[in-house]
Amino acid sequence: MAFYSQALPSYTIGDTAYEDIPRVCEPYGTTAVVIGGKRAMAAARDYLLDALKDSKIKILDFVWYGGEASFENGDALIENPAVQQADMIFSMGGGKCVDCVKYVCYKLNKPLFALPTIAGTCAPVSSVAVMYYPNGVMKETYQFSHTPPKHVFINTRVIAEAPDVYLWTGMGDTMAKHFETTLAARGRDLAHGDAFGVAAGIQCYKPLVKYGAKALEDCKNNNPSFEVEQICLCNLVTTGMVSNFIDFSLNSCIAHSLFYGFTVLPQIEKNHLHGEVVSYGVLVQLIYDGQYDKLDELYPFYKSVKLPTKLADIEVKFEELGPVIDKTLEVRDIKNAPYEVTAQKLLDSIAELEEYNKTH
Ligand SMILES: [Zn+2]
Known part of the structure; x- marks a missing residue:
């Protein structure tokens, strides 16, 4: 070239x-x-x-x-x-x-x-x-x-x-951008575009934690407030810029793979939205990767805007996870992780998140 x-x-x-x-x-x-x-x-x-x-x-x-x-x-x-x-x-x-x-x-x-x-x-x-x-x-x-x-x-x-559910599910998907790109980029030698996109990705989650709850409330009241503007910039512009800069192989990782895994369950296809399920996957990914400080930071935000933090929130029982995990491990994006992702550790991470919910 x-x-x-x-x-x-x-x-x-x-x-x-x-x-x-x-x-x-x-x-x-x-x-x-x-x-x-x-x-x-x-x-x-x-x-x-x-x-x-x-x-x-x-x-x-x-x-x-x-x-x-x-x-x-x-x-x-x-x-x-x-x-x-x-x-x-x-x-x-x-x-x-x-x-x-x-x-x-x-x-x-x-x-x-x-x-x-x-x-x-x-x-x-x-x-x-x-x-x-x-x-x-x-x-x-x-x-x-x-x-x-x-x-x-x-x-x-x-x-x-517009209905606030779009802003809500958009926040869930946007949340993943930072955590998945940084995990996928770990250990790689990044040239300008990739490095720039990954660095910008931090703006895909910080403003959500700061403005997300207020923005959602304002959206419910049809109020185009400063906070709604910040979340629009986050969901539309920051994520779009990151996408434009980075290579496909950095774009998603465990959280999106889990989403595709969950789509084998009919209740997910029927009742739950892409960004909603992806945001749950972000929490699982954080545990999988041992990023407990980030889990502690995100958990109260998730609760404040009612993003899912446990299986029951997306109508899934632990016993149903077999085919979900099988599918997850078949998704191309799972190979973007800097290590081999295993079924057992995924199940352990999901179980650990269930426990975390009981103690927080
Ligand atoms: Zn997505």
Whole structure:
């Protein structure tokens, strides 16, 4: 490789963030199409139109992305006349929506601007797209053209007005970023991008402990407060930047492997969210790795925001763990650990966490 380039999105955050769209987007043209989720567009459409009323940018249409980040939906969008005609594309919604639109923009070579309506994942800031089959089964992870959205407009009012469960599960997933990347990086010789991403990862958990509980409370009350803003930055921007900088092999470790393990249980698929289960895995990973000081630091925070700290919180019985552990050890990410992870020690760590709950 003769050169190396790193594309990063810029961003605007605040309860009137869309008012910055004309300044940022007018250099890209005069027409835009919004591709979004149904609920997302219902929630944010008026804010967008209001912010653009005196601008040169005309919205050609609001188009539903199809409900799944699939190539099939992407290909249908590529055929849409408004999408073909628009100078730029705005994605309005959550992670699956923006991932689907990344594919569309890549194929059409059009600039993508992300307008996340929830702060559940880092997808609006990262260049990675997780694509699914039309039936919702995960297909593959793609690095589309190595370019994330050009700019991300984070309207904290829209996010505060969305159900707080997204902010909550987003915090659970964000929490893992620091602990998994540092474990995966241990003992490795990291060059600039990886070292930078891993170092930045500490900002994926410190602000959560500091602002998380207040942010969640404010989100319940539809209040786009300073704390909501800090958590949006954490869940969307910091995690997205870390993803953009680091190699896949550093991205996740024991906590995410455990999540995939737990998905063999129907109650997990049915009743529990990705970030929720991942956050439980973080506690198991901390015990597995002997990081008891971090466990003591996180435990009160988990309790304050009701993230799961024990099996009962995710409706799992210890006796059900056999197939969960088998699956966990098959996940590719488990190989990112700096040592061999064993079934026995995983079970011991889970049992130890159960005991910890009884004494704290
Ligand atoms: Zn995750």
